[in-house]
Amino acid sequence: MHTVFTIVSRNYAAMARALMESVAAADPAVRRVVVVTDAPPGGEAVKVEADAELIDVWSVPGVTPDMALYYDALEFNTSVKPFVFKALLSRPGAKSVVYLDPDILLLAPLTEVREALAHTSLALTPHLTRPLDEGFSPDDQAILQSGSFNLGFLGARPSADTLALMDWWAARCRFDCRVDFAAGLFTDQRWMDLAPGMVDSFTILRQPDLNLAYWNLPSRQLAQTPDGWTVDGRPLTFFHFSGFDPARPTRLSRYQDRIDAESHPALRALLEHYAAILVRHGHLDSRRIAYGHGFWANGAAATTRQRRTALDAARRGEPLGLPARHDARWFEGLDPHTRSVQVSRLAGTWLRESGAGSDPARIQARLASAPEDIRASQDRLALRAVSGQARAEPPQETLMLADPAGLAGSARLDAVLTSSASDPSGAGAALRAFWLGRPDLRARFESPDARFMAWCLGPESAGRRFPPRLLPAPLAETLDPTREGLAREAAILVYGLPAQERRFDVKALFDLSWRAGWPVGPALAAQRQAWGLIDEATRLPALPTALWKQRDDLQAAFPLRTLRGRLRFMRWFARVGVIETALSLDAMPATIKYHPVVLLERLRGRLHTPPAPQAPEIWVRETLSSASAAPDHAVIYVAASGVFVRDDVEIAPPGHAARVIVETAPGFALADLMALRARAIGFDRTTARWSQAERDGLLGQSVAIAFDAVEIVD
Missing domain, CATH: 3.90.550.10 (Spore Coat Polysaccharide Biosynthesis Protein SpsA; Chain A)
Known part of the structure; x- marks a missing residue:
């Protein structure tokens, strides 16, 4: 047979x-x-x-x-x-x-x-x-x-x-x-x-009649006769429609730009014939079916990095299962194959693939410049280490805040912590409140000094724990990571030792400062704009040109002497380049962000970022095991570990909440709210739930001013 x-x-x-x-x-x-x-x-x-x-x-x-x-x-x-x-x-x-x-x-x-x-x-x-x-x-x-x-x-x-x-x-x-x-x-x-x-x-x-497709069609002659299609005079045996979309029957394949079906009547007829067959068999419905192995047990989509981490574990003989039965949090657990430094499974695989070796200093240097998802997995690993531990009580120091009349929710919090009258020392009320609310930082820094500011602007803001938008305005306007000063020190803390190469500045300008949400003052705006100037030789903006000049493979694949080569390179840059280099396209100057090729990719939905989900309420509590009045199915922000949970399953952070209810102690409350703002989460109203003793223990502090309401609980 x-x-x-x-x-x-x-x-x-x-x-x-x-x-x-x-x-x-x-x-x-x-x-x-x-x-x-x-x-x-x-x-x-x-x-x-x-x-x-x-x-x-x-x-x-x-x-x-x-x-x-x-x-x-x-x-x-x-x-x-x-x-x-x-x-x-x-x-x-x-x-x-x-x-x-x-x-x-x-x-x-x-x-x-x-x-x-x-x-x-x-x-x-x-x-x-x-x-x-x-x-x-x-x-x-x-x-x-x-x-x-x-x-x-x-x-x-x-x-x-x-x-x-x-x-x-x-x-x-x-x-x-x-x-x-x-x-x-x-x-x-x-x-x-x-x-x-x-x-x-x-x-x-x-x-020529076997496996005719877009890659060999340029050297063969397709024709249509009353008896069907022929190729080079022979009856066509089978055609391979690789990359064909029946919704666009005049386009041969998404993988090629060599052949225009509009100018080939026989090819166009064959494509329309196949498209009609697919539509008759229900392709428009079946194509919408989700791939059965594309999601983890909590419903999160599987990423390429996660799959490579699982592949690394499978090679080492670890038992695994189907994605639908696999806990996505497994990837954030401690990697058992990295002995010298504690890293997540996701980070461990990435480090091995990048040749980091076993030297702790080399590993730490690599992690400092790792892609965002690797750094995020490291943050969650570190935070989970204290997820079951209550934080030490902050010192009883007076924190006087200005009363923002007529504001509520996140707008009220931002106004309280950015008021110039809030902190006579000049550090800013947000920085001082953050220092008071983080025992680990008080152990590292004796006071909210310049070193502490650089730490908050660097690792804390990159880890979505401190919102740089709350920095004092005079300080925010001077941020420029390409020059010596606070911003450069912050970038050095994130990326490791300072690099003399210009790509260090590029990473700071279009990765760290954007990802961490730095306020864009005149200095930062001017530096970003400079990378959008058109290079005379390539006729492309300076930033993608610099990337092209650094890599022989890009120069070989995309000759910029022709318009076609420049357009193909900008398409690669928008789709792949910004991901490979961990740069943010949205942070780039107008000549890049609004380049016709980039705009076309946005219109096609390829660069679209789905909006974050909304939540009626977010309950902030110390640990997962803390007593709480939160209702069933509520979104919980676990302050000690920095994760969001619903029904004991970790979820993505919501984008906005109608109300935030804070159940952590008064000394931690502002730092916990700032962690929400660092993730750009807005909220309409805030309520603190404290015991009478906690409320009385504020000793004249005006922390409660940052909240719309305070509930006294037993």
Whole structure:
């Protein structure tokens, strides 16, 4: 029996139906198989309703649930391919097995493939049979990164060397089926570059009618005749619609900009034909189905960094499970494989990948300049270490605050703590209140002096614990991390030792100061604006130009001498560059933020940040175990650990609350409210819940002025 199979997640169900319908029509004698990957093991079967035998991936020998945890959808769906191949090749009576990607349409029998497999172990199609002209995407170099052969098609026959190849391929795909161009990997595909040397015989099918797609179409002639489509005069056997969107039937693929279907009538007719088939099979509905392994047990979406951390743990033999049964807080736990410094699992994997080694000083230096999610995981690890411990009582010192008449909620708090009359010492009421409310900082700093200010502006504001907007106005107006002074000292504390390179200034201007919410005074605004000036040589703003000049790979991939090259580079910068360099696009000058390419990416929704959720109330209490009057399902801010919790599950911080109820002691109350403001959380009203003894113990302090109401509780 000859078999054709494909592998899909549920959102590709319509494509699977279209493929199997075309196989049934064009090659009806073959067995058709669809492997579904995102059904839970032992759970209800996922129906794709294709005209084919359905196989649950968990019934395939060798496939394990942890693969769905440490791989994303593309990686997981391709990683199981060798396992499925071996299972189908081992079936009694198997003569040949052919894999086709679900976004393929078969228009003629696979006769040439079966003829090749009658006398050879493996049949492959090359990506290219002729070079691609430069200046468009993809080019020869992009194809080189992807692999010599396109694995949207692969044919094999049962033999000892083929089964041995599948065992080897499966072993490689167990942990190394990643999209990782720096490591020379692209899912399962790059491994097949080695396959011809590992089997007794193989055939490279160069016929133009097999696996026609955007990468080889420039060197082939597609035509439409009364009997159907032809390529180079031969009947088209199958077309690979990689990157095609039926909602945009005149666009060949999102992965290329070389071919305009509008100027190719035959191609346009084929695309419209396939789009109509997909729509008929319900693609517009199935594409909205969420990937079944894309979320953790608390509903949070899985990130690439988390999956790589899970992959690191799996390599070391740690037992894992499906994402839907996996606690996302596991990634914030203590990494068991870093002995010299306490780091989170997320940070530990990142440090190993970046070659930090085991030296504590080197690790600390790397962590100081780590991406934001790594630093945040470190903050949560440190805060959780004291999550069950009450803070020591602050000293009984007088803190006199000005009364802001007519204001309420977060506006009242901000006015109280920024009033010039609030703190005669000049440090500012916010800084003094923060020092009084943080025992750990009182142990480090004897008073709220200049060193303490730099610490608050640096690590505390970067960790979303101190809101720099509450700094005294004269101080805020002078902030400039590119010059010696308070702001530069703050950046040094965050990034480690001072760097003499200009990229240190860039990080401070477009990462730290924006992420931490520094007020933008004239000095900071002028420095940011300078990086938006147009470079005469490249005709691009200075900041992306500087990045381009620092990296040989960018210079090779994006020649800036042409308009097309400049536009492609700015698209890369907006989509990838700001993420790789951990810079904030919103902090950049107008020439970058409002560049036509960047604006287009925003309109397409690719750079959109969803708004933070709202909450009716936020209850602030000392620890999770503290007694509280908070109602069921309330949002709790745990002051000792700095996390937000609902129903004992950590959640993302809300963006606004109608009311904040503070149950921590008066000495900590202002610092706790400032931690909310440091996360840009606004609130309409504030209520303090203190005992009579706590209220009486204020000893003339005016802390209560910052609240709209004080409730006396038993």
